[in-house]
Amino acid sequence: MTERPPIEIRVDDLSGDDVRALVASHLDGMHASSPAESVHALGLDALRAPGVTVWSAWIDGELAGLGAMKALDPERAELKSMRVDDAFRGRGVGRAVLQHIMTDAAARGIRSLWLETGTTPDFDPARRLYESEGFAYCGPFEGYVEDPFSVFMTRAL
16 A cells, blocks of 8 residues: 655745635635625635634645634634646545644644535535534524525534
8 A cells, every 4th residue: 555645734925826826716616606695605705804814724734724713703724725736636634734724723722613505405414524523413593594405513622
């Protein structure tokens, strides 16, 4: 069995062309699978806002994925903008980013993570990942409303 190269995860300032392109691809994908009013993904400006941290994942110098965390209050944060580049799907990048964010959040004193994700089949892998990492379904939070294109999940840390 060939050993896979390590996944390097680091805080990202969103200045790289490849990272900006992946954010744009993420937004395009969200709009392709959900009506505009049901898209809650953050664009570049929102990802640069105070209280938001973005991480990028790299394999052999290539951008493999990204994820972000938005502080809701001193003990709660929301997982945002999880995306794995299509070329790196199935290689554990999403799980590595998610686990990195959970570890970082816990170190910051965050006691629970929250998220919104889609309900269409395109989002099946994301929901399975979150379920496998202990996230449970819940109701809307922080201004979200019931929406047939959204599900909400939370996890204690």
